[in-house]
Amino acid sequence: MVHAPRVLGRYPDFRRLFAGNTVSLLGSSVTRVALPLTAVGLLDASPVQMGLLGAAALVPHLVLGLPAGVWIGRLPYRRVLVLADAAQAVLLAAVPVLALTGLLAMWQLYVVVLLAGAGNLFETVTAQSFTPHLVPRERLLPANSALMLSNATVDTSGSALAGLLVTALGAPVAIVADAVSFVVALACKARIRTPGPVLAPVAPRASLRADVVAGIRAMVGDPVLRAVTLAATLGAFGGQLQAVVLLLYLVRTLRFGTTAVGLLVAVAGLAGILGALLATPVTRRLGPGRAFVAGMVLAGVGGPVLAATAGPPALLVAVPVLAQLLRGTGPALYGVNQQTVRQTLTPPGLLSRVNATWRFLVYGTQPLGALLGGVLGAAVGLRATLVVSGAVMLLGAGLAAASPLRRRTATEAPRSDAA
Structure with a gap:
């Protein structure tokens, strides 16, 4: 290895x-x-x-x-x-x-x-x-x-x-x-x-529109790529729902000070490093499909775990730390695998178009997620918004688990360069 x-x-x-x-x-x-x-x-x-x-x-x-x-x-x-x-x-x-x-x-x-x-x-x-x-x-x-x-x-x-x-x-x-x-x-x-x-273009004298459509078809036409993209899009959307209320929840609901918030942010960062270090051995053991799903589940559970923070002082510290560990480790694990799956399944001649389409979808949903997160935070409360954000991410994990992606145990070469 x-x-x-x-x-x-x-x-x-x-x-x-x-x-x-x-x-x-x-x-x-x-x-x-x-x-x-x-x-x-x-x-x-x-x-x-x-x-x-x-x-x-x-x-x-x-x-x-x-x-x-x-x-x-x-x-x-x-x-x-x-x-x-x-x-x-x-x-x-x-x-x-x-x-x-x-x-x-x-x-x-x-x-x-x-x-x-x-x-x-x-x-x-x-x-x-x-x-x-x-x-x-x-x-x-x-x-x-x-x-x-x-x-x-x-x-x-x-x-x-x-x-x-x-x-x-x-x-x-x-x-x-x-x-x-x-x-x-x-x-x-x-x-x-x-x-x-x-x-080369998909065909002689191919228009920009034809080349764009070829990239979309390559992504949508493959059931594994389609599942990865849909799950990642839901993950990004749920992540933004969560991101806009996270600091408000820590400061206003849990009454954490600036130092404590900074330490919790650092915990998530260190967990991201850990997730990146574990990505290769975990994927070798589980396969890219199950490792992707596992990463999304970890990330999705983080929000509801944080929302459940209550009880004696020890739990008021331990539960947010656990939530940050989940929120940091999960995205690193599924991020490595979604990128590897795209690169191995997409024909080289279409890879730049597929990567751009993926970025358009995943990043395009984030402003909508941020906007909805703010609205939900005001309408139903910060804890409920954290739960909803986790549910959206877990929905993405469920869709990925129900697709052919879950059964994928090794990387495979793309079928051809044809569009």
Whole structure:
């Protein structure tokens, strides 16, 4: 069995992709803290403006999510990665420059977040489509585990780095770290020797619409891919239902202070690292289908467990910790497997389109989930909303368990490149 560290050592092009992604993720964790603080502290943004700023990052997934997969497939993957990193570096560097010259305005932040979100869309879809060309298909599971481990580790440690840089440099200037991280990422990915394929349209003179439809059909037509996508979409929707009420529940219902909330957030982050480390051995033992379902069940149970917090002081601490362990471990376990299943079942010529379609569906539901979570929290209460969010995620797990995915015990090669 080849584990994540051995995959990094054995496949240098994948190692360069991994290094570039890790560095840029670390930089982006700074921007996630520094950019909202810039809007609030420097520009005195209103709640409505902050909402628009958050929505701007998701708009590219809704508008460009489907055609992005087609466009990415028509260029060498390495070139797309380099261009996306270069664009994000320039956009983010503009924020501290404008702030230091006194010219920064909210509309400029909207533009930066919107365009950087588009760059992130192209970068992520390309990286997910490129990985099967950088490692053998039988090594995709440990490769994806390595990427998930990187994400979880950066998510856990990045907020601490962000706090230090914002304190030392101020919020706008701290964003320089993210711009620099994309330059470093660009240098890593430019050294990848494999340029990646340039894919032909589904047919001579095929329209953009025809290529988009081919990607949708590839996903919907395969019962396993269809089940994974539907379950992941429900998981993302339920996750956003939960995310918008989580901090309110911890602070207003359980009366936790800032330190306790911070520790609970850290518990979920550490559990994400644990889930990424366990993903390969658990999947080898259970198979990708059952491991995917198990991860979704763990994640789905987390919300109701948290909602059940009550009793003596020991339980008031132990139950939320258990819930955070479930909420952190589950997504890492099913995230690694859903990505591996997509990569192994989809013909290479359609992979960028399938990945983009998946991202369009999964990310497109998240604003709706966040909106509904806020409405439910006000209408039926925070505990009930946590239970509903878990039920939605468990519904996704049930649909996956009832599909051919559950019986899948090993990765298989796609049928063909045909659309």
